[in-house]
Amino acid sequence: MDRSLNLDRREFVKAASACSAVVSGLVLGVPAFGEQQERPAEVETNILDFMKVPKGKFALPGPFPGRVVKVTDPRSLAGDAVDAKVVRGMLERGLRKLTGDSMKKSFARLFTPDDVVGLKVNPVGAPLICTKPELVEAVIGWLVGGGIPKGNIVIWDRFDYMLKAAGFTAGRFPGVRIEGLQTMDEQGNAWRDAGGRHVSAANFDTEAYYFAKGVLGKGVRGYKDDESYLNQHVFAGEYSYFGKLVTRKLTKIVNLAAYKNTGNGISMATKNLGFGSICNTGRLHAPLFFRVNTEVLAAPWVRDKLVLNITDGLRGQYEDGPDKNEKFVYPNHALYLATDPFALDMVCHRELVAKRKAMGIAVNEHPKYTEYLFYGEKLGLGVATPEKITLVRA
Amino acid sequence: MRATVPAVLALLLAATVAAAGDDALLPPSGFAGGWTRDGQAKVFPASSLYNHIDGGAEIFLELGFEEATVQRYARAADEIVVECYRMRDAEAAQAIYLDKCGAETPSPGFGERHTAGRYQLLFVRDRYFVIVNNPPGTPAVAPVLVEFARAIAGRLAPGGNVRTFDVLPRAGIVPGSLRLIRGSVGLQEIATLGDGDILRLGGTLTAAAARYTGGATGDRTLVVVVYPSEAEAAAAFRHLADHLDPEIRLLTATERRLVFASYDGTFGVAARTGTRLELTLRLKAPLAPE
Numbered sequence: 001m002d003r004s005l006n007l008d009r010r011e012f013v014k015a016a017s018a019c020s021a022v023v024s025g026l027v028l029g030v031p032a033f034g035e036q037q038e039r040p041a042e043v044e045t046n047i048l049d050f051m052k053v054p055k056g057k058f059a060l061p062g063p064f065p066g067r068v069v070k071v072t073d074p075r076s077l078a079g080d081a082v083d084a085k086v087v088r089g090m091l092e093r094g095l096r097k098l099t100g101d102s103m104k105k106s107f108a109r110l111f112t113p114d115d116v117v118g119l120k121v122n123p124v125g126a127p128l129i130c131t132k133p134e135l136v137e138a139v140i141g142w143l144v145g146g147g148i149p150k151g152n153i154v155i156w157d158r159f160d161y162m163l164k165a166a167g168f169t170a171g172r173f174p175g176v177r178i179e180g181l182q183t184m185d186e187q188g189n190a191w192r193d194a195g196g197r198h199v200s201a202a203n204f205d206t207e208a209y210y211f212a213k214g215v216l217g218k219g220v221r222g223y224k225d226d227e228s229y230l231n232q233h234v235f236a237g238e239y240s241y242f243g244k245l246v247t248r249k250l251t252k253i254v255n256l257a258a259y260k261n262t263g264n265g266i267s268m269a270t271k272n273l274g275f276g277s278i279c280n281t282g283r284l285h286a287p288l289f290f291r292v293n294t295e296v297l298a299a300p301w302v303r304d305k306l307v308l309n310i311t312d313g314l315r316g317q318y319e320d321g322p323d324k325n326e327k328f329v330y331p332n333h334a335l336y337l338a339t340d341p342f343a344l345d346m347v348c349h350r351e352l353v354a355k356r357k358a359m360g361i362a363v364n365e366h367p368k369y370t371e372y373l374f375y376g377e378k379l380g381l382g383v384a385t386p387e388k389i390t391l392v393r394a
Numbered sequence: 395m396r397a398t399v400p401a402v403l404a405l406l407l408a409a410t411v412a413a414a415g416d417d418a419l420l421p422p423s424g425f426a427g428g429w430t431r432d433g434q435a436k437v438f439p440a441s442s443l444y445n446h447i448d449g450g451a452e453i454f455l456e457l458g459f460e461e462a463t464v465q466r467y468a469r470a471a472d473e474i475v476v477e478c479y480r481m482r483d484a485e486a487a488q489a490i491y492l493d494k495c496g497a498e499t500p501s502p503g504f505g506e507r508h509t510a511g512r513y514q515l516l517f518v519r520d521r522y523f524v525i526v527n528n529p530p531g532t533p534a535v536a537p538v539l540v541e542f543a544r545a546i547a548g549r550l551a552p553g554g555n556v557r558t559f560d561v562l563p564r565a566g567i568v569p570g571s572l573r574l575i576r577g578s579v580g581l582q583e584i585a586t587l588g589d590g591d592i593l594r595l596g597g598t599l600t601a602a603a604a605r606y607t608g609g610a611t612g613d614r615t616l617v618v619v620v621y622p623s624e625a626e627a628a629a630a631f632r633h634l635a636d637h638l639d640p641e642i643r644l645l646t647a648t649e650r651r652l653v654f655a656s657y658d659g660t661f662g663v664a665a666r667t668g669t670r671l672e673l674t675l676r677l678k679a680p681l682a683p684e
Binding site: 231368 | 657
């Protein structure tokens with residue numbers, strides 16, 4: 001069955017406008033005093049191209065749209081230490097609640113033994129607030145138990161050095177592949193090869209991209225020049241290429257985000273993949289930011305492979321994320337599971353807003369901080385309307 | 395040829411100094427019972443701050459950031475990482491500190507404004523914002539964070555008083571709510587009033603903000619900017635009026651006063667008097683007309 005969404009351009013613009021972001025540089029005439037302006041036109045992207053591709057068998061939102069399981073166990077953290085055994089138990093309880101099946105049957109619903117599975121972790125903020133290696137070990141144990149060889153499991157993030165810093169090393173995960181989509185030189189110019197290209201350029205698939213018209217990685221604030229931009233982002237044009245790992249090697253993705261804020265929004269499931277699957281993202285922050293979370297997940301290479309999302313909420317960070325700040329990190333003792341990343345993020349967003357308020361923060365609740373989730377619902381990728389979401393506690 | 399040697403040496407020296415950043419502020423190897431510098435200090439100018447901070451560099455840049463110097467120290471299996479952020483002025487350093495300190499938990503024996511935990515100690519002095527990290531949170535290392543902070547602070551010039559808060563009334567301020575704002579990133583933390591630099595702060599003018607409780611108007615958030623001239627204040631007010639966020643509903647508008655209903659069910663007032671622009675936000679009910 002073709003489950004693709006038939007949006008025409010007008011409908012799309014309306015949906016994307018609801019997911020409005022800061023767009024600058026358009027002169028709309030001078031209004032009378034106090035006469036509010038309309039929003040500027042939205043940036044044109046290739047979202048319609050993504051939506052034209054018929055959805056695959058495992059496409060978002062997966063078999064459980066709008067269903068989120070929260071597993072809590074206060075024994076999961078003992079001081080700083082994560083109790084791996086307890087986390088394994090939490091994973092099992094969560095999967096059983098999510099699917100209604102045993103671990104073995106849950107595996108069979110989402111994977112086959114010949115899958116190549118990417119585990120997208122979030123290493124930013126390690127060791128205080130990041131995806132915990134103990135959770136990754138538990139997921140690997142489940143996958144291997146289902147028949148996937150360790151060599152067909154890839155722990156993955158955008159930057160190689162961050163994976164290492166967060167403890168995702170060959171020593172800790174023997175037999176499992178650990179891949180950064182790219183390298184980045186913190187200082188200097190070691191990122192260029194003899195031919196003058198970024199050493200990681202070949203890691204990206206120039207036939208698979210997220211396009212944003214007129215949004216260039218040139219003269220982006222915060223970068224000395226286009227050279228320093230290229231160091232971090234590999235390419236600088238209107239195209240953000242997907243990693244070849246995502247487009248050509250992986251057959252399934254398990255999204256293992258951390259539980260934290262970014263400003264008034266969250267940096268969890270959709271952002272972990274939205275900004276973690278492509279390059280050349282620095283250009284996208286100012287004009288598109290959260291919209292990227294939705295549109296990159298709509299791309300067939302992600303949409304049709306992302307079968308499970310587990311947000312690591314053993315610890316949470318309610319302020320000054322996404323990097324660590326001890327003042328705002330707290331034990332949360334929870335894992336959140338869903339096949340639907342939009343429902344998952346909506347649950348976690350609302351929960352984190354409640355936490356922020358409880359901690360005395362005057363939260364800015366502008367609709368733009370969740371509009372991207374409703375946009376995902378409009379595109380048929382998940383459920384964001386709170387009344388349609390079922391939160392199951394285990 | 396002979397004349398060029400001093401010039402070359404001077405250039406080399408300049409390059410070394412540039413590469414070293416604020417190295418002179420950092421404790422030497424052997425400090426505090428044998429902490430050794432682990433490699434050279436890494437220096438991140440504004441142009442490459444994103445290489446050091448993945449998520450969250452924007453607020454530094456907006457406030458006025460010059461350079462970060464990052465040095466790792468090792469002692470046996472333990473490690474400490476010092477991050478010295480040199481801001482453009484003391485106001486900017488104060489602003490970034492207030493943004494990150496949360497409810498302060500000071501450590502006895504360290505006199506600078508700071509907050510200390512087991513993993514991190516944050517302090518501000520003059521135009522420097524400094525973080526001393528104990529990355530794994532090793533309990534035995536936590537007391538050493540203060541020693542590092544004290545040593546670094548001792549190498550810094552005394553900071554003058556930041557007077558920007560003087561524009562705010564003192565009565566009723568919610569503790570820990572003071573903020574300094576120089577652009578859209580900082581303002582978004584409080585409210586979304588419109589796209590871009592809606593108050594026309596330009597990264598140089600500083601708004602002071604705080605939450606208040608009690609009083610005749612009840613709980614509210616106040617944001618105050620004093621512009622260099624009345625013309626600039628008028629232009630900023632006009633810009634705000636003309637570019638209010640579409641989610642905000644304007645109730646009344648005059649040349650000097652806007653009353654609006656916000657997206658979160660609260661109300662707000664923007665009022666200009668001379669060079670002063672005052673925003674009163676998060677009101678439970680609209681203020682009566684003047």
